[in-house]
Amino acid sequence: MAEIALRDVKKSYTKDLRVIHGVTATIADGEFIVIVGPSGCGKSTLLRMIAGLETISEGEISIGGRVVNKVEPKDRNIAMVFQNYALYPHMSVYENMSYGLRIRRMPPEEIRKRVERAAKILELGALLERKPRALSGGQRQRVAMGRAIVREPAAFLFDEPLSNLDAKLRVQMRLEIQKLHRELRTTSIFVTHDQVEAMTLADRMIVMNAGVAEQVGRPIDVYDDPNTLFVAGFIGSPAMNFLPGKRNGAAVDVGGGISVPLPQELQAGAPEAVTVGVRPEHLLAGTGTGPQFRFKVDTIEALGADSLVHGALGEGILIARVEGHATPAPGAELVFHARPGKLYFFDTDSGKRLRA
Amino acid sequence: MVENRPWGTFLAHAVLIIGVILVAFPLYVTFVASTLTYDEIVNVPMPLLPGDQLLENYSQVLLSGSTKGSSAPVSTMLMNSFIMAMVVACGKIAISILSAFAIVYFRFPGRNFFFWMIFVTLMLPIEVRIIPTFKVAADLGILDSYLGLTLPLIASATATFLLRQFFLTIPDELAEAARIDGAGPMRFFWDVVLPLSKTSMAALFVILFIVGWNEYLWPLLITSQESMYTVVIGIKRMIAGGDASNEWNLIMATAMLAMLPPALVVMLMQKWFVKGLVETEK
Numbered sequence: 001m002a003e004i005a006l007r008d009v010k011k012s013y014t015k016d017l018r019v020i021h022g023v024t025a026t027i028a029d030g031e032f033i034v035i036v037g038p039s040g041c042g043k044s045t046l047l048r049m050i051a052g053l054e055t056i057s058e059g060e061i062s063i064g065g066r067v068v069n070k071v072e073p074k075d076r077n078i079a080m081v082f083q084n085y086a087l088y089p090h091m092s093v094y095e096n097m098s099y100g101l102r103i104r105r106m107p108p109e110e111i112r113k114r115v116e117r118a119a120k121i122l123e124l125g126a127l128l129e130r131k132p133r134a135l136s137g138g139q140r141q142r143v144a145m146g147r148a149i150v151r152e153p154a155a156f157l158f159d160e161p162l163s164n165l166d167a168k169l170r171v172q173m174r175l176e177i178q179k180l181h182r183e184l185r186t187t188s189i190f191v192t193h194d195q196v197e198a199m200t201l202a203d204r205m206i207v208m209n210a211g212v213a214e215q216v217g218r219p220i221d222v223y224d225d226p227n228t229l230f231v232a233g234f235i236g237s238p239a240m241n242f243l244p245g246k247r248n249g250a251a252v253d254v255g256g257g258i259s260v261p262l263p264q265e266l267q268a269g270a271p272e273a274v275t276v277g278v279r280p281e282h283l284l285a286g287t288g289t290g291p292q293f294r295f296k297v298d299t300i301e302a303l304g305a306d307s308l309v310h311g312a313l314g315e316g317i318l319i320a321r322v323e324g325h326a327t328p329a330p331g332a333e334l335v336f337h338a339r340p341g342k343l344y345f346f347d348t349d350s351g352k353r354l355r356a
Numbered sequence: 357m358v359e360n361r362p363w364g365t366f367l368a369h370a371v372l373i374i375g376v377i378l379v380a381f382p383l384y385v386t387f388v389a390s391t392l393t394y395d396e397i398v399n400v401p402m403p404l405l406p407g408d409q410l411l412e413n414y415s416q417v418l419l420s421g422s423t424k425g426s427s428a429p430v431s432t433m434l435m436n437s438f439i440m441a442m443v444v445a446c447g448k449i450a451i452s453i454l455s456a457f458a459i460v461y462f463r464f465p466g467r468n469f470f471f472w473m474i475f476v477t478l479m480l481p482i483e484v485r486i487i488p489t490f491k492v493a494a495d496l497g498i499l500d501s502y503l504g505l506t507l508p509l510i511a512s513a514t515a516t517f518l519l520r521q522f523f524l525t526i527p528d529e530l531a532e533a534a535r536i537d538g539a540g541p542m543r544f545f546w547d548v549v550l551p552l553s554k555t556s557m558a559a560l561f562v563i564l565f566i567v568g569w570n571e572y573l574w575p576l577l578i579t580s581q582e583s584m585y586t587v588v589i590g591i592k593r594m595i596a597g598g599d600a601s602n603e604w605n606l607i608m609a610t611a612m613l614a615m616l617p618p619a620l621v622v623m624l625m626q627k628w629f630v631k632g633l634v635e636t637e638k
Contacts, residue, residue, distance in 0.1 A: 053532050074538035086529035090551040099547070100537035
């Protein structure tokens with residue numbers, strides 16, 4: 001159990017190839033942190049730096065109050081679960097799980113006890129003598145987690161552990177990881193590109209983009225109150241609708257003859273180019289208060305519980321989430337209004353949210 | 357092929373049968389000759405059915421050798437060949453697996469340079485460096501010894517290269533998982549890399565054993581005492597000169613004996629050999 005602190009952590013491979021531009025975050029003891037971002041944003045590199053598999057170019061990482069910049073991975077008291085599981089193919093499940101303990105010369109009775117306890121938690125008891133190649137993907141994933149659990153480390157590091165599983169198994173393993181964390185309460189850092197995993201697993205999440213932590217916070221706060229265009233577009237599925245527009249006095253002209261009034265408190269200091277954002281689930285059918293979004297239906301994705309209605313509006317594409325089986329025909333003209341207070345305004349050039 | 361084309365099947369079999377005859381006939385003649393007396397062989401035409409001298413010929417070569425040319429017993433030569441092939445094959449694997457491990461898993465200055473240096477020696481056949489190597493062996497005083505027979509042949513660029521290629525297919529995460537588990541480099545080598553390389557090593561062993569067994573030029577240069585002859589050299593030495601003075605029946609028996617061990621190694625290790633060459637699952 002330990003707190004993990006990152007202080008202005010940077011990574012560069014050469015002078016010109018910089019992948020992480022300074023990340024600062026504190027992960028509380030027992031917290032489940034998800035680092036989420038698109039591929040190439042540096043999230044895995046950051047995790048590998050915490051694990052000690054990559055050197056830290058600048059800044060400081062401390063685990064449990066001890067600066068670990070120069071500490072070997074094995075001495076950092078962490079355990080890591082890899083995307084492709086990285087099980088030793090020639091060892092049985094039991095040997096795989098106990099390997100780290102055997103290296104540390106733990107007494108065999110203690111090893112047996114720990115492996116059996118982990119196997120029980122993960123329901124691997126019947127598989128202990130099997131080789132990894134005789135296991136399914138989900139079972140291999142559980143063995144990889146078992147290997148981490150038996151070590152009883154200060155922190156678990158997960159590097160996209162679910163992305164090799166099929167959709168159904170992924171949901172199931174997600175729930176198991178959640179349950180596991182509730183039981184063990186071990187500080188965990190979980191890297192993923194899947195924002196659904198991030199939303200469902202995280203106590204807090206770090207949204208990364210191009211080597212920068214764009215926003216750190218509780219999933220709901222990040223969803224409700226994104227700091228930047230990137231975060232707003234990345235968190236939430238389907239993504240938030242963006243309507244790039246021009247400022248026109250106290251309103252933003254987003255094309256299609258629609259003018260969205262800027263709230264009073266944002267008017268001072270608003271730039272020329274403003275992007276208006278609204279989530280598909282915050283678009284309500286019919287004319288209500290505020291600006292009306294009128295567009296021709298392009299396509300409809302009927303998902304069962306609700307339907308996604310796509311249409312072009314000005315320069316942007318608008319997606320609205322419609323409850324139930326409402327299936328307007330393509331080409332029909334619909335009108336929507338935004339739920340009060342659910343319009344977001346961003347500076348188009350800097351990507352920053354406009355705040356009072 | 358699921359199609360049923362009788363003519364095609366016939367043709368395929370005919371080609372295969374002709375191929376087998378072409379390959380097997382010389383072997384058969386060798387075997388027949390090794391069971392005849394000297395007089396029967398030099399008679400034209402030589403009989404093509406086995407004679408009754410099988411036990412006599414083989415026991416003579418094994419126990420006392422030929423009476424012309426070389427006269428060392430073939431059993432000694434077989435032992436020499438076996439020791440040489442074994443030591444060379446095992447030595448090559450041991451040295452190569454360590455150098456391949458170093459090249460793949462350690463970042464040290466000049467890593468690529470050293471790899472390419474090793475690789476370049478692949479292109480130099482043994483004949484190119486045989487004179488300097490002989491000089492070195494002579495200066496070290498290891499002529500006519502097992503050490504001289506084996507040591508200069510042990511470094512192997514081919515084996516290093518093949519094992520390096522195999523190591524590159526082992527996922528990096530395995531090394532990283534081992535690091536986090538607390539295994540040092542040699543522990544990782546011993547516990548993970550070596551067990552995973554078993555089939556590759558077996559395949560290499562088969563190839564290297566046969567190459568070592570069939571090695572001709574180097575033992576020819578470095579051995580001058582009959583007690584150090586390998587069987588391949590022994591055959592050469594038995595063919596002393598003019599046609600008439602050679603005991604062809606004994607030479608053929610020796611040739612048969614020289615063929616056996618490589619064939620045995622291939623047959624016994626076939627399963628592993630094939631696995632090592634085709635296995636992709638990691």
